[in-house]
Amino acid sequence: MVEIDDRLSKKFHQQMDGVYAQDEEERLCLVAQSYSICENSIAVLSNLRTDKSHIFFGKSCEILGLGKSNTTQTVDSVWEEDIFNRIHPDDWKKRCLQELTFFRMVSSSHVKEMFSWYLENTMRMCGKNGEYHYWRHRIFYFSGSGQQGISYALCLYNLTPEDSGGAYLINTMTGERKLLVIDENHILSEREKFILQMIQNGKSSKMIADRLEISKHTVDRHRQNIIAKLRVNNTTEACHQAKRLGLID
Known part of the structure; x- marks a missing residue:
């Protein structure tokens, strides 16, 4: 019996080593796909460094008429x-401001526990x-191996009553x-809003x-920070x- 347990344990660790070597x-795509299967959710894994997203459609996508169940895009x-x-x-702006507020909180924090x-x-x-239905949205951020800041975002969408x-x-x-408090002034500073308004003009x-x-170099740095x-x-x-969110005119 001990021999069988040892062999099973060895095989399990070999399989896990193979998974983590991927x-x-x-x-992370496997994680997102697992959520879409277990929760019938729509799971979106986004690579913030390559600007690509992988969308995994669980069964609930059929209610939206979006994608096909158990497929990926x-x-x-x-x-x-x-x-x-x-x-x-009425919910779009609110959702975007909430997400940007959370993104800034995590990206500006130097504490890994964030x-x-x-x-x-x-x-x-x-x-x-x-017909409109309520959906629960969750967003998780991940750092990449050897990378500073946020590399990936995982968004999950589930029906809720x-x-x-x-x-x-x-x-x-x-x-x-704890309740998330949105302060639009913390998304962009007043100077960044002014610069973006001038760019808009x-x-x-x-x-x-x-x-x-100020120097042109400083303006260019502000532009990169805004982006x-x-x-x-x-x-x-x-x-x-910024215009859609009401941050500039």
Whole structure:
């Protein structure tokens, strides 16, 4: 009996070593796929460094008329537009601001334990029959091996019977749960908003630098910070996103 246990244990560890030897993104894809199967959820794994997302469709996708159950789709964006387009207009802005607030909290923290927290909120999403249903949304962030900051995001969408009444931060290690407070001024600083507004108005980095009496290099650094904070690819997308969120006119 001991010999059988030893052989089974050895075989198990060999299999696990093989799993963990796989590419990091592939391993996280297995996690996302497992959620979609076990919870019938829609699971989205996004690589924030390559700007790609893998969407795993559980059975609940049929209610939205989105994708086909037990299939996978890869898109060149970290914003899952097909899902976003089904969110009720009154909930879309709220959801984005909540996510950006949580992203800033984790990305600006130098404490590894911050990755133990996830964000949970609810939103109304339109089904294929035109009726709105409440969906629970959870987002987890992961750091990459040998990387600083956030490398991956995992978003999970599940049907839920009611609105949670707010967005909550939940600690997977302690069970602590606290309300997320959104401060739009913490998403972009007043200077960043001003610079983005000038970009929106067609001003170049040099023109902005002259107006603010700072160097062009400083303006360019602000531009990069804005792009990172809004999780977009360029300032054109940043202007569009900030305008939709009401951060600039």
